[in-house]
Amino acid sequence: MRLYLINPSNPLVSIVRVKESRWNRYRVWKPLSLMVLAGLTPPEWEITIVDENLGVPDYPAMPRPDLVGITAFTAQANRAYEVAAHFRRLGVPVVMGGIHATMCLNEVMERVDSVATGEAESIWRQVLEDTQHGCLKRRYDGGLAEIDNVPPARHDLLAGGYALGAIQTTRGCPMNCNFCSVTAFNGAHYRQRPIPDVVQEFQLIREKHVLVVDDNLIGTRPEHIARAKDLFRAMAQANLRKQWIAQATVNFGDDEELLSLAAKAGCRGVFIGFESPSPEGLLELGKKFNLLKGRDFRATVRRIQRHNILVVGSFIIGLDNDKPGIGKHTANVASQYGVDNLNAMFLTPLPGTRLWDQMKSEGRIALDTFPEDWKYYTLTFPVARYEHLSLDGIIEEMIFCDRDFYSMPRILRRVWGNLWRRRKPLITLVGNLSYRSNVRLNCKAYADFKCQQGKRHYAVSEV
Ligand code: B12
Ligand code: SF4
Numbered sequence: 001m002r003l004y005l006i007n008p009s010n011p012l013v014s015i016v017r018v019k020e021s022r023w024n025r026y027r028v029w030k031p032l033s034l035m036v037l038a039g040l041t042p043p044e045w046e047i048t049i050v051d052e053n054l055g056v057p058d059y060p061a062m063p064r065p066d067l068v069g070i071t072a073f074t075a076q077a078n079r080a081y082e083v084a085a086h087f088r089r090l091g092v093p094v095v096m097g098g099i100h101a102t103m104c105l106n107e108v109m110e111r112v113d114s115v116a117t118g119e120a121e122s123i124w125r126q127v128l129e130d131t132q133h134g135c136l137k138r139r140y141d142g143g144l145a146e147i148d149n150v151p152p153a154r155h156d157l158l159a160g161g162y163a164l165g166a167i168q169t170t171r172g173c174p175m176n177c178n179f180c181s182v183t184a185f186n187g188a189h190y191r192q193r194p195i196p197d198v199v200q201e202f203q204l205i206r207e208k209h210v211l212v213v214d215d216n217l218i219g220t221r222p223e224h225i226a227r228a229k230d231l232f233r234a235m236a237q238a239n240l241r242k243q244w245i246a247q248a249t250v251n252f253g254d255d256e257e258l259l260s261l262a263a264k265a266g267c268r269g270v271f272i273g274f275e276s277p278s279p280e281g282l283l284e285l286g287k288k289f290n291l292l293k294g295r296d297f298r299a300t301v302r303r304i305q306r307h308n309i310l311v312v313g314s315f316i317i318g319l320d321n322d323k324p325g326i327g328k329h330t331a332n333v334a335s336q337y338g339v340d341n342l343n344a345m346f347l348t349p350l351p352g353t354r355l356w357d358q359m360k361s362e363g364r365i366a367l368d369t370f371p372e373d374w375k376y377y378t379l380t381f382p383v384a385r386y387e388h389l390s391l392d393g394i395i396e397e398m399i400f401c402d403r404d405f406y407s408m409p410r411i412l413r414r415v416w417g418n419l420w421r422r423r424k425p426l427i428t429l430v431g432n433l434s435y436r437s438n439v440r441l442n443c444k445a446y447a448d449f450k451c452q453q454g455k456r457h458y459a460v461s462e463v
Pocket of ligand 2: 173174175176177180181182183215216273
């Protein structure tokens, strides 16, 4: 039995434009969902994982599979349907799963033979057996998996071409921020994989550098932090020789022992969602723990950096609270916090989030011809109507923010600061140049977007 597992591309996502900017090579990530599915697949299936981000293969020239499984974030949905249509024309059954299939079940149902919602661990074998017996069902609901039943992902199946391997150690988040799909998809309960499973899986990864995909590696409660410490101790003891980056809340910087253990375990960077420079903005987003009274973000960032861990700060522009000037303000605040990189995104209503429900009920979703418009749901396009910012206005704010934070004088100041504090300046320089090179690409993408969607954006907003 032959199985193709496909990660569709979206040419509008900068990470896939490797040819336009060589720095993007460092931003193409392994599709872990498909590697996990492969790990759940019995040996009688011959598996090929296709990651279109590395190039679209000549499907007609490939042998006919018995089943095609497609994963998709919302931004990949359009391409997913094209791939599905190709294989369905050949009479090959197509099953689609992942976040978009779960949040937009009816839309996906119309375009594939079978939809798998939720996590796949409890249903995937059934999908395969039903395919073998020619009785694939229209829908399988995986719900939330038992976290100690997650087998290691097949890290051997994807060839080279990736700068980073990928692993997951926890699922779920209780915080339910209004713009994020994680609580709706993976549940509010923070589920932690057994530490020996994680260490063992780390040893299967070939890449020296690894992305730990957890939404919040350290969780929200003291017992979660204790587990993170135990994990880091076990990783250091296993002498993995890996360098890894992860996502965590700002609380990561509150505990010296945690930081020291993380660094010993190989942590080299952390992605932190600061989201908004103002308390009103944080309240609007429901990002409660960034609101801790008296928190000194600059000191927290410094504490993390002292352990030679880079900090990437993420901010969202377009909140109801954001007025003209927010771009400059965000760049200034990110510089004051002292983050090594700034990742600024447009506020985007993703299906399944509270923000989606709110904006939909207020008629503020401007790009709403689905599925065509999903390709713009990359957080890099202003797809909604914003309270105090027009389409032109919000794009200008974003460009100003990026140009300011990634201006040469600011980059050199950051590199010099790193030299002064004996941190690795080269990594900061490479990271900053990578982002800087994308500013130019983004400006072109915004111009095309305005040209193609601008009239429609304004026309709709006048209704
Ligand atoms: C790592 C990650 C990335 C990485 C790597 C992406 C990749 N190639 O895998 C990078 C940084 C590139 C990335 C980019 C983006 N991401 Co991202 N990302 C994640 C993150 C943190 C983890 C994903 C992961 O690997 N999970 C581990 C695997 C094992 O879980 P899984 O993917 O859910 O797969 C399970 C099930 O879904 C199911 N399943 C999945 N696919 C299939 C297919 C079949 C056939 C079946 C049966 C089952 C099945 O089975 C799997 C095992 O249980 C998630 C948050 C999250 N918790 O999921 C956000 C998340 C997926 N990203 C999100 C977004 C918005 C983006 C971006 C659009 C914007 C951005 N943040 O930069 C871009 C778009 C990229 C693109 N290609 O279009 C949103 C997506 C929401 C949505 N509705 O689309 C999420 C949910 C975060 C959020 N805040 O809401 N992302
Ligand atoms: S943004 Fe982070 S903290 Fe908030 S719900 Fe999503 S994963 Fe949890």
